[in-house]
Amino acid sequence: xxxxxxxxxxxxxxxxxxxxxxxxxxxxxxxxxxxxxxxxxxxxxxxxxxxxxxxxxxxxxxxxxxxxxxxxxxxxxxxxxxxxxxxxxxxxxxxxxxxxxxxxxxxxxxxxxxxxxxxxxxxxxxxxxxxxxxxxxxxxxxxxxxxxxxxxxxxxxxxxxxxxxxxxxxxxxxxxxxxxxxxxxxxxxxxxxxxxxxxxxxxxxxxxxxxxxxxxxxxxxxxxxx
Amino acid sequence: xxxxxxxxxxxxxxxxxxxxxxxxxxxxxxxxxxxxxxxxxxxxxxxxxxxxxxxxxxxxxxxxxxxxxxxxxxxxxxxxxxxxxxxxxxxxxxxxxxxxxxxxxxxxxxxxxxxxxxxxxxxxxxxxxxxxxxxxxxxxxxxxxxxxxxxxxxxxxxxxxxxxxxxxxxxxxxxxxxxxxxxxxxxxxxxxxxxxxxxxxxxxxxxxxxxxxxxxxxxxxxxxxxxxxxxxxxxxxxxxxxxxxxxxxxxxxxxxxxxxxxxxxxxxxxxxxxxxxxxxxxxxxxxxxxxxxxxxxxxxxxxxxxxxxxxxxxxxxxxxxxxxxxxxxxxxxxxxxxxxxxxxxxxxxxxxxxxxxxxxxxxxxxxxxxxxxxxxxxxxxxxxxxxxxxxxxxxxxxxxxxxxxxxxxxxxxxxxxxxxxxxxxxxxxxxxxxxxxxxxxxxxxxxxxxxxxxxxxxxxxxxxxxxxxxxxxxxxxxxxxxxxx
Numbered sequence: 001x002x003x004x005x006x007x008x009x010x011x012x013x014x015x016x017x018x019x020x021x022x023x024x025x026x027x028x029x030x031x032x033x034x035x036x037x038x039x040x041x042x043x044x045x046x047x048x049x050x051x052x053x054x055x056x057x058x059x060x061x062x063x064x065x066x067x068x069x070x071x072x073x074x075x076x077x078x079x080x081x082x083x084x085x086x087x088x089x090x091x092x093x094x095x096x097x098x099x100x101x102x103x104x105x106x107x108x109x110x111x112x113x114x115x116x117x118x119x120x121x122x123x124x125x126x127x128x129x130x131x132x133x134x135x136x137x138x139x140x141x142x143x144x145x146x147x148x149x150x151x152x153x154x155x156x157x158x159x160x161x162x163x164x165x166x167x168x169x170x171x172x173x174x175x176x177x178x179x180x181x182x183x184x185x186x187x188x189x190x191x192x193x194x195x196x197x198x199x200x201x202x203x204x205x206x207x208x209x210x211x212x213x214x215x216x217x218x219x220x221x222x223x224x225x226x
Numbered sequence: 227x228x229x230x231x232x233x234x235x236x237x238x239x240x241x242x243x244x245x246x247x248x249x250x251x252x253x254x255x256x257x258x259x260x261x262x263x264x265x266x267x268x269x270x271x272x273x274x275x276x277x278x279x280x281x282x283x284x285x286x287x288x289x290x291x292x293x294x295x296x297x298x299x300x301x302x303x304x305x306x307x308x309x310x311x312x313x314x315x316x317x318x319x320x321x322x323x324x325x326x327x328x329x330x331x332x333x334x335x336x337x338x339x340x341x342x343x344x345x346x347x348x349x350x351x352x353x354x355x356x357x358x359x360x361x362x363x364x365x366x367x368x369x370x371x372x373x374x375x376x377x378x379x380x381x382x383x384x385x386x387x388x389x390x391x392x393x394x395x396x397x398x399x400x401x402x403x404x405x406x407x408x409x410x411x412x413x414x415x416x417x418x419x420x421x422x423x424x425x426x427x428x429x430x431x432x433x434x435x436x437x438x439x440x441x442x443x444x445x446x447x448x449x450x451x452x453x454x455x456x457x458x459x460x461x462x463x464x465x466x467x468x469x470x471x472x473x474x475x476x477x478x479x480x481x482x483x484x485x486x487x488x489x490x491x492x493x494x495x496x497x498x499x500x501x502x503x504x505x506x507x508x509x510x511x512x513x514x515x516x517x518x519x520x521x522x523x524x525x526x527x528x529x530x531x532x533x534x535x536x537x538x539x540x541x542x543x544x545x546x547x548x549x550x551x552x553x554x555x556x557x558x559x560x561x562x563x564x565x566x567x568x569x570x571x572x573x574x575x576x577x578x579x580x581x582x583x584x585x586x587x588x589x590x591x592x593x594x595x596x597x598x599x600x601x602x603x604x605x606x607x608x609x610x611x612x613x614x615x616x617x618x619x620x621x622x623x624x625x626x627x628x629x630x631x632x633x634x635x636x637x638x639x640x641x642x643x644x645x646x647x648x649x650x651x652x653x654x655x656x657x658x659x660x661x662x663x664x665x666x667x668x669x670x671x672x673x674x675x676x677x678x679x680x681x682x683x684x685x686x687x688x689x690x691x692x693x694x695x696x697x698x699x700x701x702x703x704x705x706x707x708x709x710x711x
Contacts, residue, residue: 009490009494009517009663010516011498011520012494012497012498014573015494015500015516018508019501019504021502053662053663080489080490081482081485081486083478083481101490101493102492102493102496103497104500105500121553212522
């Protein structure tokens with residue numbers, strides 16, 4: 001899952017980015033409202049975390065312009081404005097959630113996960129493909145009653161493929177959703193990661209392959225071989 | 227009894243009663259006068275006939291009184307009828323009764339002894355009110371009948387009963403009393419209704435004011451259908467609401483800004499700490515630096531608020547010492563030397579070294595330090611900041627009292643400031659940058675400077691020089707009054 005964080009406090013932005021990345025999200029971050037709007041319009045983020053009082057462009061204006069541009073990415077306002085009027089105004093403007101500073105980082109991550117699930121119309125935190133089960137809230141993966149330990153990035157990749165199970169996902173889509181702006185578009189980081197994931201989810205010799213390659217198109221997660 | 231309704235009723239109802247009483251009395255007296263005049267006319271007419279009858283040489287009288295039948299048939303009828311109310315009695319000079327009408331029966335008309343002589347002398351008559359022995363009131367016309375060879379001189383009194391007009395007057399008085407009471411009750415009822423109706427706008431106004439809450443201060447009281455007497459009150463209330471709304475908006479803005487100034491560094495500290503605890507492998511040395519910076523930011527905000535509160539609560543506890551203007555400016559500049567050097571600010575100091583005044587050096591330092599801090603941090607890089615101290619002498623004419631003023635000005639480039647900013651820049655937590663990014667200033671410096679100036683009874687003003695041009699500058703002026711006794 002790829003997130004955008006727009007927060008002008010460098011200290012807070014840095015800490016939140018760390019926490020989100022550690023939780024398996026790919027995160028782009030900026031401290032300027034205008035730049036944040038440009039990034040949100042240019043990329044398909046699963047969740048946008050937006051401060052209200054921002055230099056360049058106010059957070060509420062960023063959200064308004066996003067909605068005017070038919071960008072339906074879930075938006076969570078992360079702000080010090082704690083009055084009822086501010087919360088109501090933010091939610092009425094089209095925000096999907098509102099979190100007041102200071103906050104527990106666990107709560108922010110949980111809310112971001114809920115918003116990400118909502119984007120893909122998934123209510124349960126568990127994703128199931130064949131005998132592979134991924135629990136998004138517990139951050140666990142099990143197959144054939146065995147636990148599989150994955151790095152946060154592989155977990156995010158598997159989660160993305162399982163969310164889109166049955167659909168072909170291109171490399172660029174994976175890059176966009178799993179990796180942040182630091183990754184070079186020319187690198188083979190996606191292929192390497194998919195290869196590593198394939199190996200990781202094989203727990204027995206007779207395990208059927210779940211990740212299939214569609215040449216020239218991308219990857220497909222499915223129980224049935226295409 | 228403090229209500230307008232009570233006051234009006236208290237004054238108007240008795241007034242109506244008095245007016246009704248006076249009007250009734252006037253009507254009663256007028257009617258009485260009219261009836262008495264009619265009675266007098268009737269009596270005079272009767273007397274005239276009587277006189278003609280008595281003066282005329284006549285054949286023998288019929289009945290107890292000598293009257294010619296052709297003249298006196300009606301008179302005789304009246305005098306002989308004991309219920310007619312007409313009476314007549316005559317007396318001889320010795321006071322003995324010569325004649326009296328049958329209508330008198332056993333009763334007597336009281337002879338007017340005192341007037342008798344006068345009547346005889348003048349040959350005229352007198353009219354007066356009297357009573358019969360039965361208590362009946364009568365109107366008497368007394369005259370003297372000159373004697374002749376056939377008849378001796380006699381005094382004659384002709385009277386007419388007032389019973390009828392008294393009865394009429396009593397009835398009229400009763401009618402007036404009942405009518406007056408009805409008038410007063412009706413008028414009072416109308417008055418109550420009119421007052422109640424007139425006070426409806428006040429009641430509506432009261433209900434409107436009762437509905438005013440912190441969240442509805444943008445609403446104004448409706449002046450429609452309000453009497454012109456109350457319109458000024460509604461206008462004043464609306465003006466009060468405007469001021470209250472502005473005050474609440476400032477309060478809300480202050481709370482919002484304060485929440486931002488406190489919550490953001492607090493959130494940074496908390497999140498950085500939680501991340502370091504939960505994902506220790508992610509933590510780095512920079513985390514400590516960010517925590518330290520956020521803590522310093524919090525401390526600055528709290529220190530500034532405390533400074534503001536202390537200056538406000540210090541009241542009149544100010545010192546009065548000799549202060550060298552040049553020294554205090556240099557001290558304040560040294561506090562911001564790093565920022566001035568880092569940003570390449572060129573300081574032009576135009577203050578006389580020998581210039582001194584009596585003031586509170588502690589508060590003066592706070593004021594100047596904040597003004598210079600703003601100039602050093604907000605003037606564009608590599609620009610000039612001019613600090614000048616102009617002495618204004620103002621002799622008041624007395625030998626032992628001299629009042630001098632030193633106007634300290636700090637001028638620096640401020641291309642982004644607007645005229646509207648000059649109004650709000652002294653508000654607490656005001657920052658030109660509405661996003662409140664950055665941690666060096668929290669927006670309390672100018673507010674502290676103005677509060678300190680107020681504590682010294684001084685004034686800080688802000689003006690834009692070369693307004694709306696790229697060379698636009700802000701000029702902060704502090705007039706320091708030096709009182710020497």
